[in-house]
Amino acid sequence: MKIELINTGSELLLGRVLNTHQQWICRGLADLGYEVSRQICVPDDGPSIQAAVRESLSRADLIITTGGLGPTSDDITRDLIAQMLGRKLIFDPAVMAQIERYFASRQRSTPPKTELQAMIPEGARVLPNLNGTAPGLAIPCEPNPFSNSSAKALLILLPGPPRELRPMFTDLALPLIQREMPLSAKFVCRTLRTAGMGESLVENKIAPPLEPLVRQGLEIGYCARIGEVDVRLIARGECASEIVAQAELTARELLGQTLIFGIDDDSMESAIVNLLTDQRKTLALAESCTGGMIANRITDVPGASAVLIAGLVTYSNQSKQALLGVRSESLDAHGAVSEVVAREMAEGAIARLDTDYAISVTGIAGPSGGTDAKPVGTVFMALARRDAQTIVRRQFNNFDRETFKFVTSQQSLSMLREQL
């Protein structure tokens, strides 16, 4: 099965907006065993959109488009595709009623031109939009007018705004795809999320022992991002569940729970919030060079308030002393970026906020501020615990500023996770 994704939007090709749809849609499909074979982005003009859709129809069985379904003059995707397929647009009173309910529930009157969004191409199925006005559309093309093999194709049109597209894609489009275009064989996928070891080391560790399962049909994929490596275990067919389960067991034995922080959509921060919640433990943060990124990541997790008592971003020496009780002698003798100060920060946080754990980080993010003994990238991080000794580590994270902050936050969260 061939799948293509077409993102429409001039703002994407001018670089004003990041294309997050690609990742969301490709990942949702891949986790169910559907792989996108090509993604295309074209500006909001008629010839570009029609050419892209026509080409995709000539190659693929499933084509998903994003954007261009709204009420403004830029929103031309629905009309262009209907015209290309020779389908009339028919007013759908049920869609109009839903749009009116949407505005009414927000105490807003229905704006002019709204009814354009209730014009539905003949033969299309409506995917109701619960978070906006333009409905999604699923258009079966049987036969497919642009394919030489005259195979059938399915065209799915999704709205552009992420908060409309995401629930519609997950809750409506994916089940529709699974129903209308079932895979020929059962598909099982499990992603193990790891941190703390490079891609090639992870591969060297697990690939040889998994070789027998690979001969039975296991596929292993590795994806390295900054500070993380995903291991994707896939199998198809009758024995898929058993093969993937066995592979997961083997990989977990080889890598150990220290490296594997979660599965599938887990993040390091959600893993930590869940572990702390289960254990009814609390956390305080004392950040210097990460500047609040650790707190920001932890509070991205719903329910973080049950575990995070406070985060202190003590960017100045003054605030390290005032808020955490770091001693001026320590700062004078060792400097703010030192093992001693990292320790005092974590211990100050745990004592003052009366938590079970406290993480501290202090380092030189750059671009300036380095010395020969402590070049840009030097970091000290500490973990203070209620009933155990404080652990301090030194790291060298020689990256650009934003990467530095992320890698450092990841290492300090890993350090905590290892103790939970």
Next chain:
Amino acid sequence: MKIELINTGSELLLGRVLNTHQQWICRGLADLGYEVSRQICVPDDGPSIQAAVRESLSRADLIITTGGLGPTSDDITRDLIAQMLGRKLIFDPAVMAQIERYFASRQRSTPPKTELQAMIPEGARVLPNLNGTAPGLAIPCEPNPFSNSSAKALLILLPGPPRELRPMFTDLALPLIQREMPLSAKFVCRTLRTAGMGESLVENKIAPPLEPLVRQGLEIGYCARIGEVDVRLIARGECASEIVAQAELTARELLGQTLIFGIDDDSMESAIVNLLTDQRKTLALAESCTGGMIANRITDVPGASAVLIAGLVTYSNQSKQALLGVRSESLDAHGAVSEVVAREMAEGAIARLDTDYAISVTGIAGPSGGTDAKPVGTVFMALARRDAQTIVRRQFNNFDRETFKFVTSQQSLSMLREQL
């Protein structure tokens, strides 16, 4: 001139990685007057990459590819393209020496297979990689073997890792493009970055008065993102500078300095750090519902340490009392999400940290925790100032959790910027 961008990488089509190259490259080009007409993403397999490059060569004058230049078995872009164009790969000792220097400077020995990256297609120009090993390549195709019009084309191959690609693209590829493929007319672009007014209101305010300049060739583009609207002013030809300068003047008069927080690549946080630095003022943060995002944004700006004394993420009532001196009577009588508590947080932060300004935010990010009187999305934010009254605002930001945090951080930073 037609420009196409081809991103190679199976991990992109599996949704494991976000395609940030698209935004970076498209934006860099657009700011110089070059618009990308199509972007394509294909997996790391030979037929997909060759088909995409061949199709782009049949349509475009400039084709940029990303990824697949490294030393691993996935890295096949260079070889495939050389083969397709019928170019031999020739070992380049200067490239090899540069790669060896790269490893030597990191006290690492040169790994095996490295010499693959020193194999350069005949006739290609090398773009040295200062942040990694695989060089970029610029391959002039004259004549273009896949174009019917037999026009010439330029093919630029860039490495995949962002910290290698970005400086190479900006410092080497863009100047090369400007030299080899000059625009037919002078191009001037100025982006005004605004926050605090919706896209259609901004357009209604500036479009009619700018109409005379549009007749002289001014192009106006609007791009709305969450919490921000960019206004792009463009002109081409002899009078381009004058037209854009006049348009900027008019737009600034109409929108005022309260709405316009920066130009071009400025961010709200960099605007604030620069203003505070110039005025030698200091800032403290007291965040609840934004959970450290404001601190994280401020500390993304190099030099933030000169202005940010500390950020307190007081996620619990306990920490609001202990760290900021919020009174328990205020929490009991009004709740943590209230005007009174927002005020006490900001005033506690400014007093305890002795800064010129302090921002506080307290609200209900959701998904749970709302009431009838204070539904999910309710926020109170305060700005305390050394010598002036504290300002408190109530907002209603009914979004998903991450959008809520961003919009709220944006509003509170705007509130500060208005006073600077």
